[in-house]
Amino acid sequence: MENTQKKVKIKTKSVNLFYxxxxxxxxxxxDIYENSITAVIGPSGxxxxxxxRLFNRMNDLIPGVTINGQVLLNYENVYxxxxxxxxxxxxxxxxxxxxxxxxxxxxxxxIIGPRHHGIKKKADLDIIVERSLKQAALWDEVKDNxxxxxLGLSAGEQQRLCIARALAIEPEVILFDESCSAxxxxxxxxxxxxxxxxxxxxxxxxxxxxxEQAARVSHMSAFFMIDDEKIGRLVEYRPTGDMFSSPKDxxxxxxxxxxxx
Amino acid sequence: MRLNAxxxxxxAKAMIWGAAMSVMIVLVAIILYILIRGLPVLSFSFLTxxxxxxxxxxxxxxxxxxxxxxxxxxxxxxxxxxxxxxFYLAEYTRDSIITRIIRFSAESLAGIxxxxxxxxxxxxxxxxxxxxxxxxxxxLTLAFMxxxxxxxxxxxxxxxxxxxxxxxxxxxxxxxxxxxxxxVFPSAIQGIVNGVIxxxxxxxxxxxxxxxxxxxxxxxxxxxxxxxxTMAVHFFILASEGVSMQNAFGTAALLIILIFIINVGVNSLxxxxxxxxxKR
Numbered sequence: 410m411e412n413t414q415k416k417v418k419i420k421t422k423s424v425n426l427f428y429x430x431x432x433x434x435x436x437x438x439x440d441i442y443e444n445s446i447t448a449v450i451g452p453s454g455x456x457x458x459x460x461x462r463l464f465n466r467m468n469d470l471i472p473g474v475t476i477n478g479q480v481l482l483n484y485e486n487v488y489x490x491x492x493x494x495x496x497x498x499x500x501x502x503x504x505x506x507x508x509x510x511x512x513x514x515x516x517x518x519x520i521i522g523p524r525h526h527g528i529k530k531k532a533d534l535d536i537i538v539e540r541s542l543k544q545a546a547l548w549d550e551v552k553d554n555x556x557x558x559x560l561g562l563s564a565g566e567q568q569r570l571c572i573a574r575a576l577a578i579e580p581e582v583i584l585f586d587e588s589c590s591a592x593x594x595x596x597x598x599x600x601x602x603x604x605x606x607x608x609x610x611x612x613x614x615x616x617x618x619x620x621e622q623a624a625r626v627s628h629m630s631a632f633f634m635i636d637d638e639k640i641g642r643l644v645e646y647r648p649t650g651d652m653f654s655s656p657k658d659x660x661x662x663x664x665x666x667x668x669x670x
Numbered sequence: 671m672r673l674n675a676x677x678x679x680x681x682a683k684a685m686i687w688g689a690a691m692s693v694m695i696v697l698v699a700i701i702l703y704i705l706i707r708g709l710p711v712l713s714f715s716f717l718t719x720x721x722x723x724x725x726x727x728x729x730x731x732x733x734x735x736x737x738x739x740x741x742x743x744x745x746x747x748x749x750x751x752x753x754x755x756x757f758y759l760a761e762y763t764r765d766s767i768i769t770r771i772i773r774f775s776a777e778s779l780a781g782i783x784x785x786x787x788x789x790x791x792x793x794x795x796x797x798x799x800x801x802x803x804x805x806x807x808x809x810l811t812l813a814f815m816x817x818x819x820x821x822x823x824x825x826x827x828x829x830x831x832x833x834x835x836x837x838x839x840x841x842x843x844x845x846x847x848x849x850x851x852x853x854v855f856p857s858a859i860q861g862i863v864n865g866v867i868x869x870x871x872x873x874x875x876x877x878x879x880x881x882x883x884x885x886x887x888x889x890x891x892x893x894x895x896x897x898x899x900t901m902a903v904h905f906f907i908l909a910s911e912g913v914s915m916q917n918a919f920g921t922a923a924l925l926i927i928l929i930f931i932i933n934v935g936v937n938s939l940x941x942x943x944x945x946x947x948x949k950r
Contacts, residue, residue: 465841472764499843509834511853512944521852522842571838578842 415442418582418612419464424478426459426468433459435640437478439631441582446604446613448627448649450620452664455633456641457616461584464614465501466494482582499526502575503584507591508567510574515562516555518570522578537577545573546603565596572603583607585615589622601626620665624653632661701926708923711916717924721888725904726914730921732890736805736898739891740884741873743809744816749866751813752820756862759821760828761850780818787815788882796883803897808884815879816869823868827861828854863940871929877902901925 419441426434434456441447449457462468463480466487479486487497510518519541520534528534538555542548547569551562559570568588575583585604589597604613604626617623623630630649636642645652645661656662673681719729755772763769791811801807831854839849877900885897886907899907901921908918 467837467841470837470840495843495845497843498841503841505834505838505841507834509838511835511838512857521839522844525842525844525848525852574838574842 415445417441418443418482419614420479420481420484421463422479422481424463424476424480426456426463427475428471429473432638432640434463435636435642437643439643439646441612441614442629443612444608444610445628446608446615446626447629447631448623449614449616449631449633450618450623450664451633451644452635453618455635457633458586459641460631460633460643461586461614461616464582464584465498465503467503469494499578500580501582501584502578502580503586504568504571504575504588506587508564508571510559510567510570512558512560514556515551515559515570518559519574519577522574526578541573541577544576544607545569546599546606547573563596565592565599568592568596568600569603572600572607576607580611582612582614585613585617587616587618590618597622620667624649632658632664634660634664704919704922704926707916708919708921708926711920712923716917716920720890721904721917724913725888725908725917730901730904730917730924732888733899733901733904733921734924736884736891737874737900737902739805739894739898740808740812740880740900741870743805743894744812744873745866745870747810747813748817748820748869752817752865753824753862755817755821756824756828757850760825761846761854776818776821779814780822783878784815784876785878785882787811788879790814791879791883801895803883803885803887805884805891805894805896805898808880808898808900809894811879811883812873812876815876816872819869819872820862820865823865824858824862827858827865830861831857860940860944863936867933867936870932874900874925874929874932875902876900877906881906 417440421437421439424434424437425432437460449460451457459468463476464482464487468474468476476488478488480488482497482500486492511521513521516538519538520528523534523537528537539548539552542551547566550566551557551570559567562570568591571588572583589600592600601622604615607613608628615623615627627649629646630652631646632644632652633641634644645656645658647657652661653665656665662668716729717734718731720732721730722728755776759769759772788811791807791814795801795807795810796803799807835853835857836849839853844852880900881903884900884903886899886903887897888899888904891898902925905918905921905925908914908921
């Protein structure tokens with residue numbers, strides 16, 4: 410599926426990221442297209458997650474990180490001096506590697522975000538709970554147990570609850586950081602279906618170790634690898650079909666055919 | 671004679687078991703001794719009547735009220751400051767000279783004998799600030815004394831909250847304050863409460879610091895500016911001045927029962943609050 414004619418949602422311009430003195434991302438330029446799924450692949454330690462966490466400024470939480478260059482969301486630099494990170498994170502939701510729901514009820518897990526943003530009325534929150542759970546394909550399973558603890562759900566359900574929680578703040582972009590790696594194949598399939606469905610409305614970026622997953626769900630693929638100086642580089646970035654059928658770079662080919670390492 | 675490995679193993683096991691048992695026996699012996707001598711004294715009138723004749727007769731009602739009063743004052747001051755400091759140390763700073771100074775101060779405060787707190791409270795609150803022997807001066811002194819415990823236990827509890835909770839909260843667009851109040855605090859509450867319970871126990875049982883700062887007036891206190899005699903002080907005076915060993919043991923028995931009830935009661939309350947949500 411070609412998406413090159415689609416609108417650019419996020420643009421990174423010569424982004425360099427340092428953890429202290431170690432150079433984790435080197436000169437990254439990439440356009441992320443709206444309403445598409447972009448897969449970020451590459452071996453461990455290549456900077457995939459760091460790249461993903463550029464978009465909601467999660468790297469800011471780590472002491473000693475410096476970032477230069479620009480990350481434009483809707484053509485606005487999210488690292489500008491006057492940019493407010495809380496506003497950014499309302500637009501860019503995130504689903505983590507492990508289901509990390511809060512030790513609260515299912516309903517409370519979903520409304521915690523909207524409540525932070527000032528929605529207080531029970532009727533409004535009820536609408537959000539139902540809408541988010543339906544979007545995350547979890548509503549039918551939990552609609553009678555909304556006040557039960559979220560930790561009572563299975564791992565796959567918990568991860569879909571995390572997706573519902575992220576959807577509840579009505580983001581424009583959703584980041585998935587290896588979100589299926591802790592799940593069984595069936596739960597993984599459900600979440601992949603969900604991603605495809607969500608891509609109609611949202612811009613989705615996933616980090617994955619699973620080549621088949623990248624090939625199955627994504628429209629664009631970005632291959633990262635560290636170079637000789639251990640700097641994370643974006644080696645190849647193309648429509649997924651093209652990259653998997655005829656990789657341009659030798660390193661990409663080695664990796665996707667499993668010859669790496 | 672050489673011991674073989676098997677015999678050594680047996681002896682080591684017996685010694686370790688013996689050590690654990692003797693600790694338990696000492697604890698049980700103390701509690702039993704006090705309860706056996708004190709429980710017969712406890713009665714409804716002992717709990718509800720004020721002491722007469724310097725405590726030789728009557729009950730201990732005014733000392734119960736004084737103990738609760740002084741403990742509440744100490745907690746009202748120490749809990750907000752202690753938890754606030756803990757959050758500052760755990761969430762708002764990275765290791766720096768300032769945090770090291772704050773931590774060092776707290777550790778040092780924890781190591782000071784309580785009678786020194788009493789002396790300080792006497793000189794500063796009672797004399798210099800002119801509070802006189804009062805519940806306020808006693809409560810403030812106790813607050814200083816329990817502050818390090820509350821800071822340390824709360825900080826540990828806050829640091830034990832998984833980082834992933836903070837990340838999830840931030841990823842939902844929560845501010846730092848919202849993250850602390852809605853996510854970190856509820857997860858740390860059990861550890862924080864444990865520290866507070868420990869402090870309550872110390873307040874109730876404290877003698878030296880209180881006798882210097884709250885005095886030992888036996889009448890029923892009516893405000894925080896009154897002097898009072900706490901149960902621990904009452905016990906100390908009854909026993910050390912030979913006023914009434916019987917009433918001293920009655921007071922001691924009640925002290926032990928109170929501390930036990932607070933421990934079990936608050937813990938089960940917190941557990942119920944947590945298990946409501948965290949059941950897996």
